[in-house]
Amino acid sequence: MVTLERPVDMFDREFEWDALTRFATDDAGGATLGVVSGRRRQGKTFLLRALCEATGGFFFGADEATDGESLRRIGSALADRVSAPAPLMFDDWYPVFDALLELGRERTVPVVIDEFPYLVRANPRLPSIIQNVLAPRRSQRDESRTRLLLCGSAMSFMGGLLAGGAPLRGRAGLELVVATLDHQLAARFWGVDDPVTALKLHAIVGGTPAYRREFARDDTPAGPDDFDAWVTRTVLSPTSALFREGRYLLADEPDLRDTALYHSVLAAIAEGNASRGGIASYLGRKSGDLAHSLTVLADCGLITREPDAFRDNRTQFRIAEPLVTFYHAVMRPMWSDLEHARGTRRLAQLWKIGQRRFVGNVLGPHFEQVCRSWTAHHAAPERFGGGLVSRVATGVVNDPSARTSHQLDVVAFSYDGDQERLLMIGEAKWGDTMGLAHLERLRRIRELLSAQDRPGAATTRLACFSMAGFSEQLVAAAGQSPDILLVGPADLYEPI
Template structure:
């Protein structure tokens, strides 16, 4: 099926969904589609159902009896056939669906599936039974797609001992747009402005179309005014969105501790001990909140690539970081309409606690998708790491570490060591720091014979560094972030 023109990007997702629907398989098939709210899952699946002549049913919070009536009504409208008897329960409904679609492969989309599963806990087991031997799914050409935004629920459907484990022929997580895709979606061609906007709203499609009605900043000079009229505007839907993201997750029972954990991470306390100190809890008392936030895809645990067992936490939703770092502590003032005062006072905080860490994460994203000619080989693992310097009694933090694939009976090859600076012109001092880290890692047994030093900066590089003629240095400025990186001497930075 051709992707409709009104669906922006999502080429891989559309290809996967299309292939799932039209596959030749003489029995019903199950697909699970998940992703955080506002990513366009429903928009995508509605388009799929429309293009394929399938059924789309969006569940609501309701009792089992009402949900069954609504589902039956949707089936009647689509099939033009009335069930002989009203559905008594989901046993009747699922078997009826599979029996109805036997002529051609047909998409049957059940959106917001967690609403149904909450009211009818046996529903996943019923689907599993009907898909199995002797079930009504045998001989059916229905392509059942279960979709939902409650990540903790959707993630458990196919895990462990869950009834549907091993039954799905498709498992898809609809992610936010990448920073490059987001720039195109917002229609922003200035890389600095595109990155600033991404630091606030990330790559969530709904924030542009539904929440700010297409209001994009008109150039760099308009960015501050755009922040004031959108995310810091108490009359804008974007104003309370970060709070709602937590409230919508059923696994979060006590929002206070979760907000405190997120605030800790947003203000630079990214390891377990520091988060515990910030929240006033013991380290073992925050393990559960961290696990829940990770299951909800609101934070990610990123291992230190040079220290086994060490990890840092990062908030995955930029709007949540912006809320925790900028808005939460000034909430009373913002609700009184004093957004100009708050933004003026917190602009330095934005640069330090929002822009800086976000820029580092974007640089790692750039490195992970880089072609082999940027670092000399295809990156296998990208992250950050800390290198101990005993002689200097210090620790060297490496913002962007690029590793090659592990080869048997050979030391791990470090493709690149990188430093990322938001708002700081980079020079030879930054390279010397990376060289020192390289020497220490060589002594630890890493293969650094072809390690490339990478400087990532939004403010540019010194004239001396730009003129450096060496094959082991990559300069990545904002233009390169949005177009690709090159070796020093070939790049203007």
């Protein structure tokens, strides 16, 4: 395998680039298959085009077209590749894939088919055809070193391409999901140094690279004082490409037929209804009626299921795309006013109206999620007494004596041999200065967990996450006890 230098204009994506280059330069005999997926606008096409440029590979981008037109287009592209005097004519995909395997007869070469779901929509036989083309002991496959990469943005379709009894199950040597940038990488990508501004920005646009480059045209908040103006001119303005993006993300998924129902489910979650029963109550439906809708949204990557840390039968749902949350929580309730707004003054007025919902429905839950992500992926083990985090979740702890229950925003576990043990429990507050009352609440929860004989509960660390800071008394208490952890804005953006 050859080490390929990452393009200078590629931001991060080191993990993805290394995986692709290892796959594409593997000189082992026999053609192999790889699958690349991820939500739209994450840079998949950029990655794969760069790979083909670096290796002399073949790239074909599919369109929404009939099967016959796609066969003509790929025939023309293959003719250009082999310098044929006329377009190659195909009436079926078997000879197309044999021609793609022929490209790798003399040397290892990546062959990329981008937006593969478009082709399958016109010809559902394609996965089975590829299965047969790549069958073991088939001479065209065995004598080729083509590295065939299928790429697509329809997450439900791509997720099922290699699953269960799917034709390509067991055929792929690479399955790569190109994820969004996390909060630290997103801050670097947008060039925002202030952690509070960076988290506000991430709560709206998340870590999707295209939202800065193509959608916002490199318009970034100049600082904390420019953030509100940036929102009005870049997200809330009807002339901005970001304005309708929250609505259009649903249209990108071919499996979402009843978009009105799915928008309503997302709106319910954005309103703070995280349980199946809460969502059903918000929509005026029975809980069982939503099973299919929630499954489809999860398969599409628009929502995630988050099991309770302490109860296996309890699940909460969270919107995975921040812009969708922002749209449903802030924009959708005043959509008509935003559409007809003329001028920055009116948009600023509407944004002022929407700020309460932004703080309560967007920033608060997003901050909690970032705290969990930081705990799982960024926090140094020393913060937890040297323990390695194995799992992070939210949880509810019952207090029978008080006839109440306590919500924990962050619950971290580690492994002690074969046994999972509690490592840390925490509470996250966006706008509240945290004090001794918050610490006492965590201590009470720790006592309850110890009474339940939870492994590690007696020594678990207590974490307070706050963007507004901590009282002097809490800071003093943390200085005297190693089991108290205070995490502020700067900590969340501290490099690993």
